[in-house]
Amino acid sequence: MWSRRSCRYRPDASGLEELRARRREQESALRKARRQQQLVSKRLLREDSLVNGDGQAGVEIASEPLSEQEILQLLRDVQRGTEERKKLLSRLRQGLQHKECQQKFVRLEGSMRVLIGLFTSSLANVQMEAARCLHELSHSSDPSVAEACLPATSYLLTYLSGHSVEFTELCLYTLGNLAVESDAVRKQLLPQGIIPALTSCIQSPHMAVLEGLGYVLSQLLQAREAPTKIIPLVLDSVLPQHMLRLVSSNLELGMGVAVEFAWCLHYIVCSHVNNALLISQGIVSTLVLLLLELASMISKAATEGLELLICPVLRCLSNLLAEDETEVCKVQIQDERLLVALFLFMQYFLQQHPFLVQECLWLLNNLTADEPIFCSAVLTLDLLPALLQLLSCSRMVTLLALTVLCNIAEKGPAYCHQLHQKAVLPSLLSTLALSDAQVVGQSLELLHLLFLQLPEAVDDFLRQAGLQALEQHQDNPQLQERVRALSETYLQPAAASLISCADASAAVLTSS
């Protein structure tokens, strides 16, 4: 799939700014869509026909949209075979890149029928060109256009068992675009046997086909009704075993395949339908080993798009660790190398892709919650300074980092001692200066754990003007009880004894 995108037109500086602006727009549109639970994206396979043989990029010339009359004429000519059919269809395809043209096309009576007839023809190049037209239609943002492609689905599925890589790939992406379109489409695809068709297709050795297949599956699995209608069917088939195999395969050749199946696994796991089954198939060890391998890749060479693969894998592991114990025996991970991998990821992505830091911390929380091995390793591997650095990042990152610190402190005095030795208090004092109540609240919880198990921490806290740092929150309803509790239980008695000590020593001095 990506082979055709290698020579994208590279814009100059002003064009770059335009691109950035466009990206920001698209990003905010996506965010809005997600909040409305309508996050839908389609993929487009389109040949950059203007790329020269030596790889130099040509400028994409916008093709002229076709009028209704022109479309009609094209279709008539194709049926009569007056001109070379492939050329005619090529012209049609270029026209179909435009939305108005797509709409005109599907509204013409009989047009889809003709197109489907060409799509099922025995002339391979005509079939290919018709498939490209169908693909353009499937990518339309107008739902009526995409739904007009419904009569083609039985053929798209039939052709999945074919052997032509490019053609199968195109069929897969077309199906993926249609699948994400609406309920109605999926209500047709499922009884038509899309799952069995994908199950036999997944045995293909071709990466382009596998990536396309992963795409279709990821689109199906994102559907609103997926947890009830689709995921059970997938789990019933042999697809999960293949997904686990493919998610860690061929990483050196390109991660496109692994990325798709990683997201598929994430959509399945976070729906909590039957994670016990996946666990029994070895998903945990597969994903842990995958993360270790990805961590080793980071140090070797810069790999673009690594975060696209790491993100869903982290999510899967975190959710699997949090699986309900009554259903399945608790998932245990004890490989310390995973800890190192997580910190390597956080260091690598902190600047470019900060969203990944919070995903890593989520997993870190689930690992350290009741596994002392990891808590101990954070300290003995000297990872605490890195963790403390995260306390000055985004709200969610700070919150999660504090939670991890609480996990560590909760394990016992030896842990608190190490935390204190390695300067956790100054960082805590900084977080106390923040305004977010949840963040401050978590800091108070940490202070409580420290004071409870380590009296000397109290004195140090006082000496660093901790009391004043606390007092600024004493009127906050969410925090005041805890502030008062800390004050009364630990700080004031300690302050009093300090004063009395000072008095005593002053008395000794003055008397002498």
Next chain:
Amino acid sequence: MLLPPELSVSLRVERPMLPVQPCTPPRAPFCFSPSRLRFHRQHEFFEDGDIHRHLYLQDILTNVTEVTERSKVSEFCCHIVGCCQVFDTLEGYEHHYNTLHRNMCSFCKRSFPSVHLLDTHILEWHDSLFQIMAEKQKMYQCLVEGCAEKFKSSKDRKDHLVKVHLYPSDFRFDKPKKAKSSTKHSKPPSKLDMSMPMDVNVETYEQSQVDSMEICPSESMENPTQPVSGPISSLQEKKLYKSRIPSTICFGQGASRGFKSMKKKV
């Protein structure tokens, strides 16, 4: 970020685990207790990562797979006997081969899009045992992979395909073995001639032996509206025979001459 150097080395060093003190439940007003967090699919925690994923799908991010250029080669011909298609890319040839030659029935030379359909065709068309067994038991297998249903007749199977699997009733790869001459489309006149077959194959729907589950190899680019070889209609047949037998022939004595009948001949 301040990561210590030589982490992988430190990992291998023996580091005893710090001793754990059994934890007591939190005292009010403090409520913290370590717990594994779980997020459901729509949780806002996933927003940033999901957006990133979708930007990738919409091709706004960079590629992740190594690029392989499609190379052109000098023109070559399909090597199957009788096929004279020419290609200049390996992919083009591969597609042609898979469409026309790969899943080809060796009995009747018809091509199929998949092994599955080919096997079903051979079974139903060329296996004499099949016909015998079909009289007694359900032998027609559903065409959808994964569906194990079997049927007494081709029609029953087709009804199943339409009703249960929502297949189109004119699914190209499931036509009955004995062709009925298809009726002229009685649709209202549309801008496109709907009586023209929608495919580019040589044989038309009206006259051809419409075969089940097959792709007809197209030999030439004839005008599809011209009727081609097919079963001659019975009317034409009669005319042909009439014209062959001279009226002077007489069978037996006293019999009426030739095929003279009571009625006046045309």
